[in-house]
Structure formats: structure tokens, C-alpha cells
Amino acid sequence: MRRAVCPGSFDPITNGHLDIISRASALYDVVHVAVMINQSKQGLFAIEERIELIREVTAEFGNVEVESFHGLLVDFCKERDIPAIVKGLRAVSDFDYELQMAQMNNGLTGVETLFVPTNPTYSFLSSSLVKEVAKWGGDVSHLVPAPVLRALGERLTQD
Numbered sequence: 002m003r004r005a006v007c008p009g010s011f012d013p014i015t016n017g018h019l020d021i022i023s024r025a026s027a028l029y030d031v032v033h034v035a036v037m038i039n040q041s042k043q044g045l046f047a048i049e050e051r052i053e054l055i056r057e058v059t060a061e062f063g064n065v066e067v068e069s070f071h072g073l074l075v076d077f078c079k080e081r082d083i084p085a086i087v088k089g090l091r092a093v094s095d096f097d098y099e100l101q102m103a104q105m106n107n108g109l110t111g112v113e114t115l116f117v118p119t120n121p122t123y124s125f126l127s128s129s130l131v132k133e134v135a136k137w138g139g140d141v142s143h144l145v146p147a148p149v150l151r152a153l154g155e156r157l158t159q160d
Contacts, residue, residue: 003028005085005115008035008074011051012044013149015131017123019058021089024117026062033083034059038071045132045156058146075110086114091124 007022011034025032036051046054048069059065070077074086086106088099096116103114119126126144135141135153142150 002030004031004033004081004083005029005087006033006035006074006078006081006083007087008037008070008077010037010039010042010044010128011055012046012128013051013131013145013153014055014058015123015126015128015145015149016143017089017091017119017126018128019146020120020123021087021117022059022065023062025087026059026064029085029087030064032062032065032087033077033081034065034067035074035077036067036069037074038069040071046152050152054146054149054152057148073109075106075112078112079110084112086112088114088116089119090116091119091126 005025007025009018011018022032022034034055036048036055038048044051052067052069055067059067078084078086086103090096090099099114099116106112106114131141131144136157141153145153
């Protein structure tokens with residue numbers, strides 16, 4: 002069985018993330034979406050909310066499993082017998098950082114990293130940018146799945 006992981010903080014998941022997960026799900030039998038827990042950073046959405054949103058928007062793929070992790074991604078991979086990490090690259094600047102991570106991960110445990118170029122439609126997109134635009138009332142409906150748009154609206158009107 003071919004398995005891969007798509008890691009990230011997904012706060013929130015965007016159409017760019019979804020594009021990479023969708024493409025990975027077409028290539029692998031099982032794609033694990035690993036939602037990173039960063040204790041030192043307060044996200045807009047709690048880990049459980051992120052996981053639920055990701056499960057909702059990836060349900061149609063049928064081969065995506067979503068769970069959280071903390072610590073080293075290679076340990077997550079080792080515990081689940083996952084030999085490959087799939088990462089989207091938006092720009093050359095992403096590659097510089099991600100190449101170092103890929104080489105470290107491979108050196109630690111032999112896990113391979115596959116880089117997938119982002120769809121040009123989403124080459125500028127990040128969760129941080131979506132949150133910033135949405136916070137100021139900008140239209141992000143074309144940047145996130147409908148359930149995420151609803152959750153953003155609900156969360157940002159609470160503040």
C-alpha cells in the first residue's frame with residue numbers, strides 16, 4: 002500500500018492546501034494529513050476544529066486520514082510506516098527552506114519528500130494571508146472551501 006503524508010498547520014486549510022492533498026490522493030492509496038500542534042503559537046482555530054474542517058473538505062477523496070501530531074514529522078511517519086512526505090511549493094523561496102527540511106528528514110529516517118508545484122492560481126496563497134484579509138472584511142470565498150469560509154465568518158464575528 003502506497004502511503005504519504007501532507008503536513009501543515011492548516012489554520013485554516015485553503016484551496017491551495019486542498020489542491021495539494023487532492024493531487025496526492027490521486028497518487029497514493031492513503032494520504033495522511035498531519036496537523037501540526039505548535040504549543041507556542043495560538044492559532045485562530047483549535048486543533049480539533051482544524052481537523053474537523055479538513056475531514057469535511059477531504060471526505061470526497063475517500064483515502065485521506067486526518068490527525069494531529071507534535072514533535073518530529075519523521076517520527077509520525079515512522080510510527081505509521083509512511084515513506085513519503087508531499088509538500089506544495091509556491092515559490093523558489095519555499096524550495097530553499099523545504100529542501101533543507103527534506104534532506105534532514107531523509108538523513109534522519111530515510112523518508113523521502115516529494116515537491117509538488119502549486120497551481121498558479123494559488124501561488125500567493127497562505128493561511129496567514131487569508132486570515133488577515135478576512136479579518137478586515139475582504140472576500141476570501143475563492144480562496145477557501147465553503148465550510149472554512151463559514152467557520153471564518155463565525156470566528157471573526159465573535160471578536
